[in-house]
Amino acid sequence: xxxxxxxxxxxxxxxxxDEAVRTGWHNISPDHIMLAILRHYDNDACRxxxxxxxxxxxxxxxxxxxxxxxxxxxxxxxxxxxxxxxxVSMLQNASLEAARCHASHITPLHxxxxxxxxxxxxxxxxxxxxxxxxxxxxxxxxxxxAAYGLVSGADGTESKKAAAPDPQTLAAAIEKRLREGFAxxxxxxx
Numbered sequence: 001x002x003x004x005x006x007x008x009x010x011x012x013x014x015x016x017x018d019e020a021v022r023t024g025w026h027n028i029s030p031d032h033i034m035l036a037i038l039r040h041y042d043n044d045a046c047r048x049x050x051x052x053x054x055x056x057x058x059x060x061x062x063x064x065x066x067x068x069x070x071x072x073x074x075x076x077x078x079x080x081x082x083x084x085x086x087x088v089s090m091l092q093n094a095s096l097e098a099a100r101c102h103a104s105h106i107t108p109l110h111x112x113x114x115x116x117x118x119x120x121x122x123x124x125x126x127x128x129x130x131x132x133x134x135x136x137x138x139x140x141x142x143x144x145x146a147a148y149g150l151v152s153g154a155d156g157t158e159s160k161k162a163a164a165p166d167p168q169t170l171a172a173a174i175e176k177r178l179r180e181g182f183a184x185x186x187x188x189x190x
Contacts, residue, residue, distance in 0.1 A: 024069035
């Protein structure tokens with residue numbers, strides 16, 4: 001598997017562990033990745049949210065209040081913080097979103113699209129509560145809705161299906177990058 005993350009998304013993934021520790025969790029949930037996207041701020045997901053009129057500070061505050069626990073994780077335990085299965089699933093969905101957007105790398109925007117499509121985390125619930133649609137986010141990113149979701153096949157024909165990476169392979173590759181440090185290595189997971 002050759003799965004590429006943009007440099008900005010690698011930074012986000014690195015920040016996600018810090019967000020888990022800061023909010024008192026021993027694992028990284030999709031909400032911690034979204035908090036990291038909002039913390040990094042200078043990325044395509046935040047630009048799309050702002051274009052849609054979303055108050056990103058309010059979004060971050062909402063996720064913080066929903067995820068924060070009173071017992072902090074000691075900073076020295078940071079290395080024992082790992083991805084939750086739901087995060088691996090959401091990253092797998094982000095890879096599908098990248099394919100739907102005809103992108104060569106997974107970016108924070110693709111993660112945001114995955115979150116907006118799949119419920120099961122506070123971030124999705126908050127986006128749903130403000131009635132921000134997948135279509136609005138896609139169009140705010142500059143991709144025409146009519147082109148979204150069509151993936152070119154090997155023979156050049158258009159297909160609506162994209163293959164997601166195997167979850168175990170994806171989880172192992174991301175966990176390896178967490179141990180090595182995302183920002184210090186090659187942005188390709190294999």
